[in-house]
Amino acid sequence: MSLTKVAPRSRAKAKEGYHHGDLETALLVHAKKLISQNGVENLSLRQVAAKVGVSPSAAYHHFPDKDALLRAAAKSAFEDMAEFQVASQQNFKGTSALAARKRFRALGISYVGFAQTNPHLFRLSFGPYCGGDEMARGESRPWQLLVASLDQLMAAGEIHPKIRPHAEVLVWSAIHGAATLILDELLPEAALESILDAIEISLKSSGKVGNK
Amino acid sequence: MSLTKVAPRSRAKAKEGYHHGDLETALLVHAKKLISQNGVENLSLRQVAAKVGVSPSAAYHHFPDKDALLRAAAKSAFEDMAEFQVASQQNFKGTSALAARKRFRALGISYVGFAQTNPHLFRLSFGPYCGGDEMARGESRPWQLLVASLDQLMAAGEIHPKIRPHAEVLVWSAIHGAATLILDELLPEAALESILDAIEISLKSSGKVGNK
DNA sequence: GAGGGTATCTGAACAATATTCAGATTATGG
DNA sequence: CCATAATCTGAATATTGTTCAGATACCCTC
Structure with a gap:
């Protein structure tokens, strides 16, 4: 395999x-x-x-059949995206908060960038031919990259401890949603910057909002 | 049509x-x-x-061909989701901040709920057969529902004026990303609540974070 | 290093598919 | 009431996924 x-x-x-x-x-x-x-x-x-x-x-x-080939291709394309993301982070090194934030943004921007550069491969990676169990959360490279980036952001004091446990799901959802909606031309490309800003704000704040 | x-x-x-x-x-x-x-x-x-x-x-x-039928079906399914969302909001009436927030959450929960109830139709609505121009942003029912809900949230003082212009894209991206990732079994269903919390925080805060 | 077994590849076959077109059938408008 | 246009059928074609019997090359054992 x-x-x-x-x-x-x-x-x-x-x-x-x-x-x-x-x-x-x-x-x-x-x-x-x-x-x-x-x-x-x-x-x-x-x-x-x-x-x-x-x-x-x-x-x-x-x-065994065409679907199996497509599932394998989807898994492979998913790792292609991880490589693409790793490459995008090489430009921002260091342990400062600013460097950590730049790497974090680069991670999100490269996620959407891969989707725009290879729209068909991006769509293949998700949806019906998504690996499911095999590339479950925690195992996939993109997920590990995200965890690492958030760890660095946390170490740099850019994430409030109370919401650190929820950081991965929030960031992945927002970035992935932005990528797919931009691909579908339902959102303008410029929306990504706003979203990244909003994510950073959300990560830094305490994690409690008015009474339900 | x-x-x-x-x-x-x-x-x-x-x-x-x-x-x-x-x-x-x-x-x-x-x-x-x-x-x-x-x-x-x-x-x-x-x-x-x-x-x-x-x-x-x-x-x-x-x-004219099969693709045209699929595109029409995608558009129709998209409006089905809007109906599903409207129904979910009927339970929370009133102009209080609490009511506005409950409606807002119901909107997001029903978005994901539709995706889980009708996964194939949800996937049809987006992706290759997405209407693109025709159901462009601003025209589609789900988008209008989101705008209305955010207006109510804004009127109730639950959104900081400075980030109001970016609210739609942030919320749609995060909720849509959550829906698709949950469908692909890459995120647990429970992630949605964390995401909704984080969104509310982000909407209420001032919209500026540390120096770049 | 020779031979048998196994993994791999071919070629032909089959059913299902999208699409086209000539012709049959029905509706509509003058 | 009739001609024209719209709608539907039936057959045909090219392409598809999949199977299977047989051909070919590899590998292991003797």
């Missing part, structure tokens, strides 16, 4: 011959490539097989 | 005979019914036509 899996006999690069070498990852790579161009709803197994240069039925020796 | 469109010769109820009477809405209704059962990705035009009791090609006299 791993993308870096080594083919038997280490022939991962053999593109000629009856046996492909590493069809599983080749199918995944080309599936993602085609999806990022045309969207999941317009992807066919036969297209992927043709791109890889293999018979349509060959795929069934590596994935 | 309207759901309540009256058929020519007012024969909307005629189910017998060569002509159907109001095929367009019948297709929409049954499409939504099938989608809510099996999801968009498992819907076929022929299924819908069969349910309605009509030939597959008949649909092409009312929708």
Whole structure:
């Protein structure tokens, strides 16, 4: 299932011959490539097989059906986003509160940036083909990145202790919602900055509001 | 395009005979019914036509292609959600700050509640078949409901004037993100309450946080 | 290093699908 | 009342997911 899996006999690069070498990852790579161009709803197994240069039925020796391939592609795309996010944070180092806040914002901006750069892959990662159990909360890279960033923000005194336990869900919800609504053209791209501001405010405040 | 469109010769109820009477809405209704059962990705035009009791090609006299039917269904489902939300607010009347806040929370809870009750329809409303221009921000019912609720909250003194302009995008993003992440089982259902609390805090505070 | 077993790939087949089109049927307007 | 337009049918086509028998290459054992 791993993308870096080594083919038997280490022939991962053999593109000629009856046996492909590493069809599983080749199918995944080309599936993602085609999806990022045309969207999941317009992807066919036969297209992927043709791109890889293999018979349509060959795929069934590596994935039980099309849905399994799509689920694997969704999981892979999810990790692509994590890489994209990691790269965006390299520019802001240090332990100061300002650096922590800049990294935090970069994390959110890169989340939405990935969605805008690869809309079809972003939509693939969530929705019907979302891994569910496998990439459950706590296990996924994006979630770990978020936890780490919030820990740094907390250490820098930018989060009120009382709401720290609820910080992850709030931030992820707001950023994810912004990303999808911007993709659907229901919100303008500029909305992201307002949302990030509001999140920072909410994180810093005490966590109690008027009587219910 | 309207759901309540009256058929020519007012024969909307005629189910017998060569002509159907109001095929367009019948297709929409049954499409939504099938989608809510099996999801968009498992819907076929022929299924819908069969349910309605009509030939597959008949649909092409009312929708240019399958995508057009799905887009119309998405738009219709979006308005279904608005109805669901309106119903949820009937229990909390009055102009007090407490009533306004209860209505506000009911609006968010019903948004997520609709997503959980009709996951397939909720996913249909957004994503690839989202109306885009037609149901652009400002025009859609859910957006209008949100604006109205925030106006009431503002009048009750529960929103700081400085962040009132950014309130809609923040709230919609956070609630929409929560709904989709809960659907994907990436967040627990209980996260919604934390998010609503955090939103209320953010709305009431002044809108400025430490130096950048 | 030779041979058998196994994993992998092909090619043909099948049912279901979206879409088109000629023709049949009904409604509508003059 | 009749002609024209709107609506529906039925058949046809190309593409799809999936299965399966058979061909091919790899790997392990002897």
